Amino acid sequence: MLNINYRYRIYPTESQQALMLEWLETCRRLYNHCLRDLKDWINSRKCSLYSCSLVREHIMSPDIPFPSYLEQKRQLTQWKKTNSDYKDVHSQVTQDVVKRLHNTWEAFKTRGFGFPRYKKYGRYQSFLFPQFKENPISDNQIKLPKIGEVTINCHRPIPEGFKVKGVRIVSRARGTIWYAVVTIQCDVNVPDPLPMGRGIGIDIGLESFLVTSDNFRVEPARFFRELQSRLKVLQRRVSRKNKRSKNWEKAQLKVARLHHKIANTRKNFHYSTSHLLCDQADMIFVEDINFKMTAKGFLGKQMLDGGFGQFRHLLSWVCWKRGKHFAKVDHRHTSQICPECGTHTGKKKLNQRVHLCPECGYQTSRDHASGRVILNRGLESIVPVDGGERKLSGNGVLSGEYA
Numbered sequence: 001m002l003n004i005n006y007r008y009r010i011y012p013t014e015s016q017q018a019l020m021l022e023w024l025e026t027c028r029r030l031y032n033h034c035l036r037d038l039k040d041w042i043n044s045r046k047c048s049l050y051s052c053s054l055v056r057e058h059i060m061s062p063d064i065p066f067p068s069y070l071e072q073k074r075q076l077t078q079w080k081k082t083n084s085d086y087k088d089v090h091s092q093v094t095q096d097v098v099k100r101l102h103n104t105w106e107a108f109k110t111r112g113f114g115f116p117r118y119k120k121y122g123r124y125q126s127f128l129f130p131q132f133k134e135n136p137i138s139d140n141q142i143k144l145p146k147i148g149e150v151t152i153n154c155h156r157p158i159p160e161g162f163k164v165k166g167v168r169i170v171s172r173a174r175g176t177i178w179y180a181v182v183t184i185q186c187d188v189n190v191p192d193p194l195p196m197g198r199g200i201g202i203d204i205g206l207e208s209f210l211v212t213s214d215n216f217r218v219e220p221a222r223f224f225r226e227l228q229s230r231l232k233v234l235q236r237r238v239s240r241k242n243k244r245s246k247n248w249e250k251a252q253l254k255v256a257r258l259h260h261k262i263a264n265t266r267k268n269f270h271y272s273t274s275h276l277l278c279d280q281a282d283m284i285f286v287e288d289i290n291f292k293m294t295a296k297g298f299l300g301k302q303m304l305d306g307g308f309g310q311f312r313h314l315l316s317w318v319c320w321k322r323g324k325h326f327a328k329v330d331h332r333h334t335s336q337i338c339p340e341c342g343t344h345t346g347k348k349k350l351n352q353r354v355h356l357c358p359e360c361g362y363q364t365s366r367d368h369a370s371g372r373v374i375l376n377r378g379l380e381s382i383v384p385v386d387g388g389e390r391k392l393s394g395n396g397v398l399s400g401e402y403a
């Protein structure tokens with residue numbers, strides 16, 4: 001089964017916008033309501049029935065079952081009898097809100113972190129229609145249950161053989177920009193591209209956005225800096241206004257719209273860079289760095305600005321789509337090994353931009369050297385089908401069959 005998400009811009013009318021914002025607010029309340037029940041239940045099981053805790057004391061009958069997804073879904077039908085707001089929203093949408101909470105809860109249980117949080121006002125920004133009997137999109141209109149026909153910019157058609165599975169309505173920039181994220185499904189199995197042909201290793205960094213093992217550089221896009229400084233100006237303007245005043249709202253909206261623009265521009269940059277790399281090779285190797293963890297360290301905000309995690313994710317997707325092999329390799333010590341002879345050259349300081357091998361005398365820039373190490377590791381990880389040797393011709397081109 002193949003699922004793909006297509007994002008289309010939609011242009012709801014004033015009244016449709018107001019209705020959708022109302023729905024988002026209702027969904028938010030419902031989400032918090034379910035979360036509160038879940039938390040109460042957990043807290044009630046934390047202290048013994050026979051001794052009073054000094055910290056907390058919850059009185060709840062031990063017969064009350066755990067508020068699981070099914071249990072809360074059942075309660076939802078009860079709540080709807082007394083709460084007309086819940087009833088106004090499409091029933092499958094409200095059910096999905098409960099599901100969303102339990103997805104987060106399940107993820108928390110398996111990972112051990114990321115306990116679901118209460119959503120603040122305005123922080124609930126999307127709702128999902130999980131089912132469609134027939135294709136809701138026709139002639140620049142999308143037909144949404146209870147909301148009606150909304151104008152859609154169908155900038156690319158839904159490919160043949162695909163069915164619309166669900167539609168998520170997303171609000172951006174304080175409810176002034178709207179999208180429909182359409183999940184389409186096709187009943188086929190597409191295998192992952194097998195390793196073959198020419199490979200490149202990619203070192204993602206700060207000085208250059210990335211460097212490949214061919215010493216091809218992609219610099220960080222210049223317009224980001226311009227947008228960032230514009231953002232600073234706008235944020236300063238917000239801070240000068242009286243909080244929650246009309247003018248404050250207006251200034252806040254400008255900031256939100258610019259944030260949205262920056263996110264879009266960045267994504268676009270990541271996509272075009274991914275395609276650029278796919279033009280150059282048949283196999284692409286990157287490091288398995290956890291960018292979020294690194295961003296917590298000394299490299300901090302700069303790392304997050306680059307959005308490297310998103311880039312790697314999009315790159316893997318573009319590779320898959322274009323039939324290129326994509327793999328992550330061990331990131332440890334990539335800057336400490338000579339790609340030419342494999343000698344450990346010791347730790348480089350951050351400001352040391354040159355790799356110079358004391359053994360073989362190989363000299364190149366630091367990031368190019370790590371790009372080559374990444375390529376070497378990627379090629380090492382590939383195992384031939386017949387169990388024989390890897391056949392590598394010059395310039396890192398792989399021939400033969402591999403798993």
Ligand SMILES: [Zn+2]
Pocket residue numbers: 338339340341342343357358359360361362
């Ligand atoms: Zn060397």
